[in-house]
Amino acid sequence: MRRGVLSRVIIFSALALLSLLFLAPNFLGKKDSSGTVEMPGWWPSFLPSDAIHLGLDLQGGSHLVLEVKLDKAVENHMERLKNELTNSFREKGISGVSVERVDATQLQIKAAAASVERVRSILKADFANLSEVKTPQTSAAGTDFYMTLNREETRALRDYIVDQSLETIRNRIDQFGVSEPIIQRQGINTILVQLPGIQDPQRAKDIIGKTALLEFKLVDDNVNPEEAVKNGPPPGRQVLFGQVGKGAAGASPAKVPYVLEARTLMTGEYIQDAKVRPGQQLQGPYVELILNDQGARLFEQITAANVKRRMAIVLDNNVYSAPVIQERIGGGRASITGSFDIKEARDLSIVLRAGALPAPVEIVEERTVGPSLGRDSITQGLTSFAVGGALVVLFMIAYYKGAGLVADVALVFNVLFMAAILAGFQAVLTLPGIAGIVLTIGMAVDANVLINERIREEIRAGRSVRSAIEAGYQNALPAILDSNVTTFLSGVILFQFGTGPIKGFAVTLCVGILTTVVTAVYLTRVYYDYRIGARRLERISI
Amino acid sequence: MELIRSGTKIPFTHYRKIAVILSTVVNVIVLALLFFRGPNMGVDFAGGTIVQLKFQQKTTIPDIRQALESIQLGGSTVQDFGQEGFNEFLVRVEKTGIQVTALSDQMKKALGAKFGADKFEIRRVEYVGPKIGEDLRWRGTWSVIASTVMMGVYIWIRFASAFGAKFGLHFGIGAVIALIHDVLVTVGALMLANYEFDLTVVAALLTIVGFSVNDTVVICDRIRENLRKIRRESLENIINTSINETLSRTILTTGTALLVLLALYLLGGAVIRPFAFALLVGFTSGVYSTIFIASPVILLWDKSFKQR
Numbered sequence: 060m061r062r063g064v065l066s067r068v069i070i071f072s073a074l075a076l077l078s079l080l081f082l083a084p085n086f087l088g089k090k091d092s093s094g095t096v097e098m099p100g101w102w103p104s105f106l107p108s109d110a111i112h113l114g115l116d117l118q119g120g121s122h123l124v125l126e127v128k129l130d131k132a133v134e135n136h137m138e139r140l141k142n143e144l145t146n147s148f149r150e151k152g153i154s155g156v157s158v159e160r161v162d163a164t165q166l167q168i169k170a171a172a173a174s175v176e177r178v179r180s181i182l183k184a185d186f187a188n189l190s191e192v193k194t195p196q197t198s199a200a201g202t203d204f205y206m207t208l209n210r211e212e213t214r215a216l217r218d219y220i221v222d223q224s225l226e227t228i229r230n231r232i233d234q235f236g237v238s239e240p241i242i243q244r245q246g247i248n249t250i251l252v253q254l255p256g257i258q259d260p261q262r263a264k265d266i267i268g269k270t271a272l273l274e275f276k277l278v279d280d281n282v283n284p285e286e287a288v289k290n291g292p293p294p295g296r297q298v299l300f301g302q303v304g305k306g307a308a309g310a311s312p313a314k315v316p317y318v319l320e321a322r323t324l325m326t327g328e329y330i331q332d333a334k335v336r337p338g339q340q341l342q343g344p345y346v347e348l349i350l351n352d353q354g355a356r357l358f359e360q361i362t363a364a365n366v367k368r369r370m371a372i373v374l375d376n377n378v379y380s381a382p383v384i385q386e387r388i389g390g391g392r393a394s395i396t397g398s399f400d401i402k403e404a405r406d407l408s409i410v411l412r413a414g415a416l417p418a419p420v421e422i423v424e425e426r427t428v429g430p431s432l433g434r435d436s437i438t439q440g441l442t443s444f445a446v447g448g449a450l451v452v453l454f455m456i457a458y459y460k461g462a463g464l465v466a467d468v469a470l471v472f473n474v475l476f477m478a479a480i481l482a483g484f485q486a487v488l489t490l491p492g493i494a495g496i497v498l499t500i501g502m503a504v505d506a507n508v509l510i511n512e513r514i515r516e517e518i519r520a521g522r523s524v525r526s527a528i529e530a531g532y533q534n535a536l537p538a539i540l541d542s543n544v545t546t547f548l549s550g551v552i553l554f555q556f557g558t559g560p561i562k563g564f565a566v567t568l569c570v571g572i573l574t575t576v577v578t579a580v581y582l583t584r585v586y587y588d589y590r591i592g593a594r595r596l597e598r599i600s601i
Numbered sequence: 602m603e604l605i606r607s608g609t610k611i612p613f614t615h616y617r618k619i620a621v622i623l624s625t626v627v628n629v630i631v632l633a634l635l636f637f638r639g640p641n642m643g644v645d646f647a648g649g650t651i652v653q654l655k656f657q658q659k660t661t662i663p664d665i666r667q668a669l670e671s672i673q674l675g676g677s678t679v680q681d682f683g684q685e686g687f688n689e690f691l692v693r694v695e696k697t698g699i700q701v702t703a704l705s706d707q708m709k710k711a712l713g714a715k716f717g718a719d720k721f722e723i724r725r726v727e728y729v730g731p732k733i734g735e736d737l738r739w740r741g742t743w744s745v746i747a748s749t750v751m752m753g754v755y756i757w758i759r760f761a762s763a764f765g766a767k768f769g770l771h772f773g774i775g776a777v778i779a780l781i782h783d784v785l786v787t788v789g790a791l792m793l794a795n796y797e798f799d800l801t802v803v804a805a806l807l808t809i810v811g812f813s814v815n816d817t818v819v820i821c822d823r824i825r826e827n828l829r830k831i832r833r834e835s836l837e838n839i840i841n842t843s844i845n846e847t848l849s850r851t852i853l854t855t856g857t858a859l860l861v862l863l864a865l866y867l868l869g870g871a872v873i874r875p876f877a878f879a880l881l882v883g884f885t886s887g888v889y890s891t892i893f894i895a896s897p898v899i900l901l902w903d904k905s906f907k908q909r
Contacts, residue, residue, distance in 0.1 A: 116872075126732075422728070423732060424728065424730060424733050425727065426725075427725065428724070439873075440869065440873075442869075443861075443873075447860060447864030451857050451860055451861060458604075459602075490872060490873060491801060491804060494876060498858065501858035508850050509850055512847075512849060516607070537822060538822045541822065542818050549810050552744050552748045552751070553748075553804055553808070555744070556803065557800065557804060
């Protein structure tokens with residue numbers, strides 16, 4: 060018996076020591092500005108050196124859920140396919156065929172009777188990624204094909220778009236400079252972004268959410284913009300607006316309409332770099348674009364072909380500027396001017412460098428907590444932890460005296476182990492998580508109550524102290540396990556269901572249950588076994 | 602110290618008729634409230650925006666509303682938040698013409714114009730889109746239902762080996778009915794106290810389900826033990842003995858949990874208060890339902906038990 064006690068004492072001491080090691084960084088380490096923990100020099104590098112991670116609700120920061128507008132992206136893709144088909148038919152010299160987009164996902168190909176067979180063979184050979192929505196409709200004039208992207212292709216496209224969006228957003232956030240951001244795909248079309256300790260959430264949202272689709276389009280000066288606004292633009296043309304001046308505070312800036320050729324000459328995909336340049340004299344700063352080789356060649360061709368015409372630089376359907384092309388521009392440099400301040404110019408250069416999002420994104424959930432509220436929450440959480448813990452500890456001593464004290468010691472170990480596991484597995488501590496720890500304290504003593512009540516019963520039934528303890532532990536165990544399993548189960552469901560802070564609660568609840576069973580049942584038992592083994596136990600304080 | 606004298610014999614099952622009638626009435630009222638008035642949904646479930654503001658000097662709700670008027674948010678709900686005298690407020694915006702993502706910025710400007718830019722602080726912004734809200738509402742409801750059913754199944758399986766599948770099922774059903782009762786009582790209390798239903802409330806309900814079933818397990822465990830020990834007694838007497846024997850444990854355990862919850866409720870801050878409130882009510886209800894609901898439900902199957 061004594062040896063059994065000794066080995067268990069050693070095991071629990073080792074566990075306690077290990078726990079202290081895992082928790083040491085929280086006391087010894089210094090947090091630097093980027094949030095990483097710096098340990099003192101004498102701390103060996105193989106030992107844990109990471110402090111408990113605080114959730115956004117405790118350290119402040121933004122939690123954003125973005126929905127990628129896949130339908131819009133699929134629609135864009137169909138539009139491109141339509142152009143590809145048209146080009147392909149033209150190249151192959153097939154006449155009497157036209158392609159129209161019927162809705163967001165469907166193309167209608169009208170082929171004259173003479174060219175039906177050739178159209179069919181091209182569709183089969185070169186556009187295997189398309190499948191028929193319904194059987195082709197044949198009339199005297201010809202045949203209409205109704206095509207859409209086939210299922211695998213659609214799925215692959217959607218996957219690609221979401222992954223691409225995630226990459227782009229990651230790039231932007233990296234350049235924006237946030238320490239330890241979390242950027243994850245969540246479900247089919249949503250992306251989770253967590254930005255701890257962020258100072259200006261609005262700016263971050265602007266940078267993340269901007270589609271940043273840069274397009275170069277020609278201005279049609281033959282159409283009067285005012286009339287186009289009133290009567291709608293002529294075919295092949297579109298009206299977009301540009302802003303003049305920032306306008307006085309409060310007043311909305313003046314909007315100037317432009318009539319543009321709908322055809323896009325070039326997009327921002329060729330941008331290699333974007334830099335903020337100081338403006339001359341009265342002008343604000345501007346953003347200089349540096350194009351890659353391919354882009355530079357394309358840009359040269361375009362400018363050469365359109366000398367003396369005006370080319371609009373359009374970002375997300377806003378016209379930034381529409382300078383006249385004076386001459387062919389080589390060297391692959393272009394600039395975007397507009398009335399923005401240095402901060403706006405910097406943000407613009409970030410999104411241009413990181414590239415456009417392949418589809419628009421929408422913020423569907425935002426939870427932002429300021430740092431001061433986080434600090435208050437920590438204080439309040441710790442206060443309730445201390446007060447609640449003290450109440451339970453005092454109550455146990457008052458009710459069970461010696462046995463209560465034993466349970467209280469187990470409780471201290473319980474909290475120690477719980478904290479160490481949270482630190483060791485790098486779980487995130489949230490305000491509900493702290494509540495979970497506090498609650499665990501209240502519930503952990505349940506096991507001791509069950510055991511102690513049982514021991515009291517057995518003593519009343521006339522058993523010796525020794526066998527009462529034996530029987531108490533044995534008989535109470537099934538109920539203890541049962542009740543912890545049920546709570547654990549609902550903790551698991553909660554983890555599945557919850558988001559952010561709630562997950563933190565589920566984690567502490569479940570971890571707390573594990574440590575409770577270990578400490579309240581097995582740790583306290585060590586003490587009683589020691590007492591039993593040391594001398595004949597005739598009385599017990601319970 | 603002893604809270605419940607050993608040898609206490611309260612004939613709990615005698616009160617089962619009163620208890621069943623009382624609980625049924627309470628539950629029907631809560632269900633009626635749920636369906637006809639509906640719970641007060643927080644932004645997590647209803648969608649919308651909340652902004653938590655803290656002012657440095659004394660500020661009144663009409664003042665804030667007036668400032669919000671300038672950006673057409675005069676109709677927003679503005680309420681005190683946190684402790685009195687802390688000048689903290691919660692603004693809830695349901696729908697607005699302003700793009701939701703720019704809302705806090707607009708609000709900052711509007712409040713800054715009236716109170717001075719450095720005289721207040723936006724401490725928290727939560728925006729939940731309508732689709733997400735609906736999704737969360739759906740998942741929240743189902744997770745509470747799923748865990749309740751799961752507890753019943755667990756108890757069924759757990760006690761099936763000792764009593765046979767049929768009687769184990771009775772224990773499971775008894776537990777589920779008790780849990781439904783606890784959840785409904787908590788929901789009713791939250792509605793009466795005018796708390797909003799949000800994610801933390803669902804977390805609280807799930808915790809109540811997991812915790813409240815503990816008492817049922819412990820009592821059922823004792824019933825099982827006593828059934829073996831005491832052969833000649835009626836099931837009713839055995840149930841009563843079991844409840845009495847475990848009574849002090851039931852009260853103590855819930856008592857210590859209530860102690861820490863009280864600390865959380867009073868000191869944990871306004872964010873955690875609804876959560877603590879729900880648990881306080883639910884755990885208390887758990888004691889009652891185990892004693893007066895779960896055990897009598899088992900008695901309902903007394904006949905089938907005797908036939909065994």
